Every structure is written in C-alpha cells, then in structure tokens.
Amino acid sequence: MSKQQPAQFTNPETPGYVGFANLPNQVHRKSVKKGFEFTLMVVGESGLGKSTLINSLFLTDLYPERIIPGAAEKIERTVQIEASTVEIEERGVKLRLTVVDTPGYGDAINCRDCFKTIIAYIDDQFERYLHDESGLNRRHIIDNRVHCCFYFISPFGHGLKPLDVEFMKAIHNKVNIVPVIAKADTLTLKERERLKRRILDEIEEHGIKIYHLPDAESDEDEDFKEQTRLLKTSIPFCVVGSNQLIEAKGKKVRGRLYPWGVVEVENPEHNDFLKLRTMLITHMQDLQEVTQDLHYENFRSERLKRGPRTVEDEEVNKDQILLEKEAELRRMQEMIARMQAQMQMQMQSGEEESAVHGHHV
Amino acid sequence: MRLISDATNFLYISLKESCRSLSLTGHVGFDSSPDQLVNKSINQGFCFNILCIGETGIGKSTLIDTLFNTHFDDRVANHFQPNVRLKAQTYDLHESNVRLKLTIVNTVGFGDQINKEDSYQPIVDYIDAQFEAYLQEELKIKRSLYSYHDTRIHVCLYFISPTGHSLKTLDLLTMKNLDSKVNIIPVIGKADTISKTELQKFKIKLMSELVSNGVQIYQFPTDDETISKINATMNGHLPFAVVGSLEEVKVGNKMVKARQYPWGIVQVENEHHCDFVKLREMLICTNMEDLREQTHTRHYELYRRCKLEEMGFRDTGPENKPVSVQETYEAKRHEFFGELQRKEEEMRQTFVQRVKEKEAILKEAERDLQAKFEHLKRLHQEERMKLEEKRKLLEDEMIVFSKRKAATELLQAQAFASTPTVSLKKDKDRKK
Numbered sequence: 001m002s003k004q005q006p007a008q009f010t011n012p013e014t015p016g017y018v019g020f021a022n023l024p025n026q027v028h029r030k031s032v033k034k035g036f037e038f039t040l041m042v043v044g045e046s047g048l049g050k051s052t053l054i055n056s057l058f059l060t061d062l063y064p065e066r067i068i069p070g071a072a073e074k075i076e077r078t079v080q081i082e083a084s085t086v087e088i089e090e091r092g093v094k095l096r097l098t099v100v101d102t103p104g105y106g107d108a109i110n111c112r113d114c115f116k117t118i119i120a121y122i123d124d125q126f127e128r129y130l131h132d133e134s135g136l137n138r139r140h141i142i143d144n145r146v147h148c149c150f151y152f153i154s155p156f157g158h159g160l161k162p163l164d165v166e167f168m169k170a171i172h173n174k175v176n177i178v179p180v181i182a183k184a185d186t187l188t189l190k191e192r193e194r195l196k197r198r199i200l201d202e203i204e205e206h207g208i209k210i211y212h213l214p215d216a217e218s219d220e221d222e223d224f225k226e227q228t229r230l231l232k233t234s235i236p237f238c239v240v241g242s243n244q245l246i247e248a249k250g251k252k253v254r255g256r257l258y259p260w261g262v263v264e265v266e267n268p269e270h271n272d273f274l275k276l277r278t279m280l281i282t283h284m285q286d287l288q289e290v291t292q293d294l295h296y297e298n299f300r301s302e303r304l305k306r307g308p309r310t311v312e313d314e315e316v317n318k319d320q321i322l323l324e325k326e327a328e329l330r331r332m333q334e335m336i337a338r339m340q341a342q343m344q345m346q347m348q349s350g351e352e353e354s355a356v357h358g359h360h361v
Numbered sequence: 362m363r364l365i366s367d368a369t370n371f372l373y374i375s376l377k378e379s380c381r382s383l384s385l386t387g388h389v390g391f392d393s394s395p396d397q398l399v400n401k402s403i404n405q406g407f408c409f410n411i412l413c414i415g416e417t418g419i420g421k422s423t424l425i426d427t428l429f430n431t432h433f434d435d436r437v438a439n440h441f442q443p444n445v446r447l448k449a450q451t452y453d454l455h456e457s458n459v460r461l462k463l464t465i466v467n468t469v470g471f472g473d474q475i476n477k478e479d480s481y482q483p484i485v486d487y488i489d490a491q492f493e494a495y496l497q498e499e500l501k502i503k504r505s506l507y508s509y510h511d512t513r514i515h516v517c518l519y520f521i522s523p524t525g526h527s528l529k530t531l532d533l534l535t536m537k538n539l540d541s542k543v544n545i546i547p548v549i550g551k552a553d554t555i556s557k558t559e560l561q562k563f564k565i566k567l568m569s570e571l572v573s574n575g576v577q578i579y580q581f582p583t584d585d586e587t588i589s590k591i592n593a594t595m596n597g598h599l600p601f602a603v604v605g606s607l608e609e610v611k612v613g614n615k616m617v618k619a620r621q622y623p624w625g626i627v628q629v630e631n632e633h634h635c636d637f638v639k640l641r642e643m644l645i646c647t648n649m650e651d652l653r654e655q656t657h658t659r660h661y662e663l664y665r666r667c668k669l670e671e672m673g674f675r676d677t678g679p680e681n682k683p684v685s686v687q688e689t690y691e692a693k694r695h696e697f698f699g700e701l702q703r704k705e706e707e708m709r710q711t712f713v714q715r716v717k718e719k720e721a722i723l724k725e726a727e728r729d730l731q732a733k734f735e736h737l738k739r740l741h742q743e744e745r746m747k748l749e750e751k752r753k754l755l756e757d758e759m760i761v762f763s764k765r766k767a768a769t770e771l772l773q774a775q776a777f778a779s780t781p782t783v784s785l786k787k788d789k790d791r792k793k
Contacts, residue, residue: 046524046526047522047524047525048524068526068527069527070527070528070566070570070573071528071529071530071532071533071574072530072533072570072573072574074529074530075530075533075534107529107530108530109477109478109530109531109534110475110476110477110478111476111477112475114475154418155554156416156419156522156550156551157417157418157419158417158418158437158438158439159439159440160440161440161473162473162474162475163475166475183554185553185554185622185624186523186551186553186554188620188621188622189622256556257556258553258556258557258624258625258627259557259633259634260553260622260624260626260627260628260634261622261624261625262624270623270624
C-alpha cells in the first residue's frame with residue numbers, strides 16, 4: 001500500500017485502514033504528469049468572431065499573422081482544415097490544446113460541398129485512432145479525435161439558416177456540437193432570449209442532437225447543481241470575445257470600447273462568456289468521454305461492420321486458396337509420376353536400343 | 362420676294378450667333394419660374410421608390426421604419442425560403458404640404474440559400490421590368506406620362522453584414538450586376554457591433570474592394586455649390602454604418618429612438634453613435650431629387666438604348682446620316698413589307714408550279730385510261746367477230762344437218778313402203 005502521507009484522507013491510526021482512499025491523489029498525480037489533450041473544432045462563416053473568441057477563451061493569440069481574403073478571392077474558395085496545436089500550462093497542469101479551424105466555410109457562392117472536407121477530417125481522425133488502437137504497439141496513441149465542435153450561429157439573422165441545419169445534421173453523430181452565438185453585443189437582452197428560444201426550437205424541429213450537459217450528481221453540493229442548471233438553461237451561449245484591456249469603472253477589464261459604453265467580456269450580465277468557459281473547463285473530461293463512449297464507438301461499430309467483410313473474405317479466400325493449392329499439388333504430383341513413368345519407359349527403351357545398338361556395336 | 366429672303370437670312374444669322382446677355386433695368390418677374398415649378402410639383406405629388414437588398418434579419422425593415430418614422434410592415438421572414446423574391450409595398454405619406462408616394466421593395470430570402478449563384482437574378486429582372494413598363498408607356502400612341510405611376514427604382518440601399526472583415530462574395534456579385542441599372546448606396550446594417558477603430562478599417566476595406574472590383578456606387582453630386590461641400594464630405598463617409606430602432610428610451614430628459622443594452626444606450630440619431638442622421642440627410646433631405654433624375658437620365662436611358670438597339674433601331678443610317686426614329690420605323694416597315702411581298706410571290710409561284718405538275722400528272726393518267734379503254738374496245742370487237750364467225754359456222758352446220766335429216770327421212774319413207782313389217786321394226790329399232 002502507499003507509504004505517502006494521505007493529505008485529507010483517513011487517519012492511518014483508525015482501525016481497518018487500508019489506504020486506497022489515496023487513489024484519487026494518485027490519479028491526480030499521474031494525470032498531471034501525463035498532461036491533458038483536447039481537440040476543439042470551430043466552424044462558422046467568416047466574420048462571426050471565431051478567432052477572437054478562441055483567443056479570449058485561452059488567453060493567447062492563436063492566429064498571429066492572419067491574412068483575411070477579400071470577397072473576390074472567396075468566390076470559389078474551398079474549405080480548408082487548419083489545425084494548430086499549443087501547449088498551455090497552468091499551475092503545473094499541462095494542456096495540449098488543438099484548435100481545428102475551418103476557413104472558407106460558407107464563403108463560396110455555392111456552399112453545397114462546404115462540409116465534405118470537415119466530415120472527412122473528423123472521420124480520418126477516428127480512423128487513425130481505430131488503427132492505432134487495433135495495432136500491435138499501443139504505447140503512444142495520440143488522441144487527435146475532435147472532442148468538441150463550436151458551431152457559430154450568426155447573431156444578425158432570425159435563427160438557423162439552411163446551411164447551419166444541414167451541417168449540424170451531418171455531424172451530430174460524429175462530434176459533440178456546442179452552438180455558440182458570438183458578437184452578442186448586437187443583441188439586446190430581449191432579442192437575445194428570443195433568438196436563443198428560436199434556435200432551440202429549430203434544433204428540436206430538425207432533430208439535431210447537440211451536446212447536453214450531464215445533470216449534476218445527487219451527491220454534489222448545491223452550488224455545483226445550481227451552476228449546472230444555469231449552464232443548461234443558457235445554451236446556446238451568447239458571447240462576446242476580446243483580449244483588449246479597457247479601463248472601466250476604475251479597473252482594467254477585457255472588453256470592447258464603444259462610444260456608448262464598454263462591453264465587458266467577463267461580466268455575466270453582459271454576455272455568457274464566463275458560462276461558456278466554465279462549461280468547457282468543467283466538462284472537458286465529459287466531452288472527451290462522450291466522444292470516446294458514444295461517437296467513437298458508433299464510428300467503430302459502423303466501420304467494423306463494413307470492415308470485417310474484408311477480413312472474412314480473406315479467410316474464406318484462404319480456405320479456397322488452400323484447397324486450390326492442394327489440388328494443384330496433387331495434379332503436380334500426378335504429372336511428376338507420369339513423367340517419371342515416361343522417363344523410365346524411355347530409359348528402358350533407350351537401354352534396349354542401346355543394348356541393341358550396343359549389340360550391334 | 363427679296364425682302365422676305367433677306368428677313369429669313371437675318372433670322373438664320375442671329376440664331377447661329379451666340380446669344381447676347383442683356384441686363385435688366387427693372388424687375389420683370391420671371392424669377393418666380395422655379396416657384397411655379399415647385400408649386401406644380403407639390404400639387405402633383407412626389408414619387409420615390411426604394412429597393413432594399415440584404416440578408417434576412419440584417420435590419421432592412423427596421424431602418425426604413427426609422428427613416429420615415431412610421432411602422433410599415435410587421436411580418437418577420439424566416440431563413441428557409443427556397444429562392445429570392447421581391448416584395449413591394451406602396452404608401453402615401455404626408456409632411457407639411459408635400460405628398461409622397463413611397464414604394465418600398467424588399468428582398469425576401471436573400472442570402473439564405475446554400476447555392477446563391479442565381480440570387481441576384483430576380484432583382485435584376487424586377488428592375489428591368491419597371492424600366493420596361495415605363496418604356497412601353499413612353500412608346501404608346503395615346504400616352505399619359507403625366508399621371509403615370511413611376512415604379513422605377515430610384516435608389517438601392519445595399520445592406521452589408523457587419524463582419525468587420527470585407528464584403529461577402531454574394532455582395533460583390535450582386536452589386537456588380539446592379540451598378541449599371543440602379544443607384545447603389547451601400548450601408549452597413551446593425552453597426553452597433555463594430556467599435557470605432559474597427560469601423561474605420563472596415564469602411565476603408567469595403568471601399569477599396571468596391572473600387573478594385575469596378576463596382577460603381579452612387580456618388581452624391583458635387584456640382585451644385587450650395588450642397589457640394591456637404592456632399593463631398595458625405596461621400597467620404599460611405600458606406601454609412603446605420604442602426605435602426607423605433608423604440609424610445611429616456612436619455613437625459615427626453616425620449617429618443619435608441620437601443621438599450623446593459624452596458625449603454627445606442628442612440629439612433631446621435632452622430633457619434635452611428636451614421637443614421639447622415640443617411641437621412643443625404644437620402645431624403647438633400648439628394649432625393651437628384652436620385653430620381655439620375656435614374657431617369659442615366660440608368661433608364663441606358664436601358665432604353667439597349668432595348669431599342671436590340672429591336673434594330675439605329676440613330677445613324679447606312680451613310681452615316683442621322684436618321685430619326687420615324688425614318689427608321691418607316692424603313693423597317695418598308696423592309697418588312699417588301700419581305701412580305703417577296704414571300705407572297707414565292708408562294709404564288711410554288712402554287713402555280715404545283716398546279717401545273719398536278720395537271721400534267723392528271724393528263725397523263727387520262728391518256729393512260731383512254732389507251733386502256735381503246736384496247737379493251739378492240740379486244741371486245743375481236744371477240745364479237747369471232748363469235749359471229751362461230752355463229753355462222755353453227756348455222757351452216759344446222760342447215761346441213763337439217764338437209765341431211767330431210768334426206769334420210771325421205772329414204773326411210775321409201776324403204777318403209779317396200780317392206781312394211783321389217784321396216785317398222787327397223788324404225789322402232791332406229792327410233793330406239
């Protein structure tokens with residue numbers, strides 16, 4: 001058993017002490033050592049505030065030298081996948097964050113094939129993981145599967161657009177969708193509520209499966225339960241992103257400066273940024289689990305249903321090949337026997353001849 | 362005779378020379394001509410047609426409501442329209458003693474479809490249809506342009522989405538197809554989401570994109586000294602970043618049109634907050650008449666020219682002499698008439714040809730029949746003759762036979778007379 005001093009666990013003096021109450025500590029230590037991996041995909045039309053939000057969430061600058069193309073270049077633009085990985089550390093805990101960006105989504109005049117690239121990417125990550133998992137050497141499996149997808153809905157419209165609906169329906173069985181409304185400083189509180197309700201209605205109407213926060217366990221404390229409840233009612237999140245520090249009410253806050261006021265990013269009355277961040281952080285593990293247990297398993301079973309036919313075919317073929325090979329062997333043997341017989345006869349006749357010849361000679 | 366020709370010569374000379382300007386020694390009164398015009402047009406009433414193009418939800422209806430301080434239409438469109446439609450509504454407005462017949466045309470479903478290649482076409486078709494209607498009225502023989510309700514679009518407010526980056530592909534495509542047909546004034550809708558610095562950059566980017574892609578937007582006229590200065594300034598503020606609202610919020614001690622946020626209040630008519638006032642100034646107060654004039658003299662004339670050229674009318678004839686529409690029309694009529702004649706002649710000739718051919722065939726047939734008839738008749742005759750011959754032969758034979766019969770009967774009678782019983786038997790035998 002562990003010889004460590006247990007931090008806040010049972011007193012070693014208590015009778016019947018075994019010590020496995022220390023396990024959480026061990027898990028904690030190991031996970032800190034191992035580090036965490038998380039892949040976040042952001043999808044949405046250009047100009048909806050994706051990059052700003054990502055930068056605000058992780059308090060870094062993920063896109064230092066970005067060139068935004070003009071309208072003429074965007075007409076025939078295809079969707080690209082750009083994955084950038086950063087390692088961020090906080091209090092000794094390392095997070096390997098991969099942000100998968102999809103520039104070009106919704107830009108072209110005809111967006112019919114907009115999301116094929118994206119779906120291919122998601123499937124590809126699953127495929128790779130499946131391959132690694134079924135391989136012989138399973139020590140260093142890198143998990144690049146997309147754990148969460150932030151789908152950005154335009155705050156300037158009245159709800160979901162046809163492209164939004166089609167895209168979400170195409171990926172809701174492959175990845176956890178979290179709908180986000182960025183640039184929420186264009187909506188008054190009333191408009192915000194109306195838009196959220198409209199979007200939720202439309203999501204239900206079209207049968208789109210978005211990520212649902214798990215209910216708090218009954219043994220969690222009240223605060224946590226309240227927080228979870230609040231989070232659940234705020235989906236989709238209306239956020240404002242910014243990394244600029246503005247002076248407001250005597251202190252420096254992150255926000256956007258307007259002639260009529262300052263929108264504070266971290267003010268819960270102004271927007272749902274804090275809620276989104278809380279959700280992402282507290283449920284990062286859950287997002288990964290759902291990806292593993294639900295989406296990956298779905299993919300795997302689909303794949304293997306298709307897949308084993310090739311394996312079985314091979315086996316069947318093997319039997320056939322064996323049979324054929326055996327038949328060929330037999331034929332060969334017969335041929336050899338025949339040839340041997342012929343040769344013997346020839347030899348005999350040859351001997352006779354030579355004998356005759358010999359006699360002659 | 363000579364006097365009259367002198368007089369006409371004099372007239373010609375004075376017309377060819379430039380007019381002399383004279384100074385007046387007193388007040389004549391023709392300086393009231395503009396007033397008369399104004400009075401007349403006030404009595405007639407004004408007519409203005411606005412076309413609003415923009416994505417669903419970008420704020421078109423709200424802006425128009427705010428501009429004209431009236432609540433026009435309530436219904437909110439959804440995003441699932443299968444194609445782009447235009448919705449036009451006409452209203453009669455009244456301000457002071459001026460009557461305005463305002464027509465607002467809105468796009469429904471613009472920018473919502475997944476495939477937006479044909480999104481601009483319904484708009485182009487609509488604008489052309491209005492031009493066509495006017496052209497038809499103009500070309501009528503009995504026309505009433507005075508009381509004609511002009512539905513040509515005088516201005517197009519193009520709403521750009523406030524992404525802060527650049528134009529969208531759909532915007533570029535649509536504006537390129539419309540800039541030669543209508544006066545375009547680009548505006549940035551829902552502009553309260555862009556901060557001041559971002560707005561500067563955005564406007565510069567938009568204008569440079571429009572210029573580099575050759576899109577001609579409407580420039581406020583700078584030829585009239587009274588308004589050229591302000592118009593020039595305004596031209597530098599394009600595209601206008603607008604915010605619309607009919608809701609009133611208390612600011613200070615009065616109620617203003619504004620949008621209330623937790624972090625502040627965006628006042629629609631505050632020039633520091635947005636360009637709404639500038640738009641209203643430019644669109645309604647200062648340049649409405651110029652917009653109408655531009656539509657008529659530039660866009661409509663271009664349409665008319667293209668349409669008439671399509672129909673084959675030219676301004677100059679084959680020897681480069683100016684030709685009036687009348688002459689062209691006459692020439693065309695002549696041409697068509699000649700064409701008609703030729704065709705008729707052709708048809709007549711073919712007809713005659715056919716008739717001849719048919720006649721020939723029929724004659725041929727007749728001859729054949731005749732020949733056959735003759736042939737048959739001959740055959741018939743021959744048969745008859747043959748039959749006659751045969752009959753004669755038969756008659757001859759009958760005569761011979763009857764003679765022989767008579768002879769044998771005579772012989773028999775003689776023989777009977779000599780040997781009665783034997784001959785009876787012989788008769789009986791013979792009779793048998």
